[in-house]
Amino acid sequence: MANLVLIGAPGAGKGTQAERLVRDHGLLHISTGDLLRRAIAAGTPLGQKAKAAVDDGKLVPDEVVIGLVNESLSQKTDAQGFILDGFPRTLEQATALEVLLEEMSEPLHHVIVFEIPIVSLADRIAQRAAQSRGSGADVRSDDNAEALSRRVDEFARATVALLPFYDQRNLVRRIDATQSIEDVATQIGSLFAK
Template sequence: MVNLVLLGPPGAGKGTQAERLVRDYGVLHISTGDLLRYAIKAETPLGRKAKAAVDEGRLVPDQVVVALVEERLIDKEPGQGFILDGFPRTVAQAGALEQLLQSMQVPLDHVILFDIPLSLLEERIAKRAEESRAAGAPPRSDDSPEVLKKRVEEFVRATAALSPFYEQNALLRRVDASEDIERVATQIRDFLELKPKPHQRQP
């Protein structure tokens, strides 16, 4: 069993690698974006709280997102590992996740950060949009240089403090996401073979 957090900007390849990890390790892929969309559509109690925030132009409260993640973790198969994708985004969320996992007596093994230059992200997004058009499908709404730049800036601003937070906990692993899919997968497999070191939270 392995429990992971994947961090990285849009287009870095997290989704591709998550699919491989699900296939190879049988872990549960938890996307907070998917959880929110489902809860809002299903009009669950948490979904209604999330929708109220979205309708008012506010960020979905951390406690709502954490509660959604908790529900999904409780529902997973006994002994099954997980991948968290899109969460946490801030140190406050990371602290809430730490408390949640401690209360569930579930360890977090690795936090994998996908390092990649902006110029390569732009190339990948442009290629993805071109492939969509060639297949007769409209490009994704976020497959544009302007939207990509904004999303990357948001990622950097929101998650910049997460790296030192997880480095302090001896959990952060960096992969060179500019490599091809197979080499990135190899880097991740190498990390998964490491036994996580015991760590002590610093005051």
């Protein structure tokens, strides 16, 4: 069992690797992006707040995200580890998560940082949007150059501030996210051998 946080800019490959970790290790995948998209689609009050922020390329308010994460973590089995994908994104969220996990007697094992140059992200986002269109699926409202630019700025400003917080707890594991999906998976898999 492992409890993980995945941190990386939009398009860095967190979702792809999370799917593999679920398949290979049976972890509960808590993607705040997925939680928020479901809340938005359902038109819940939290979903409406989230939609306004997502459409503007801004971070969703902490109270909305923390509530959704808390609800999801309460659904996991005792022996099941988890992946937090897209949360925490701010120091306030990281602090709230730490308190929540202490209350649940759940340790955090690794904070995996997906390192990738910002210039590579636009191509990945464009490819993801093209794949969605090609398969007949809806293209995410934030899969465009303008929203990406805002999201990367938010990531750089807010999320990078998390690294000292997790460095102090000796949890940060950096991986080279420019490599192939298989190579990135191998880097992450090596953490389970430790």
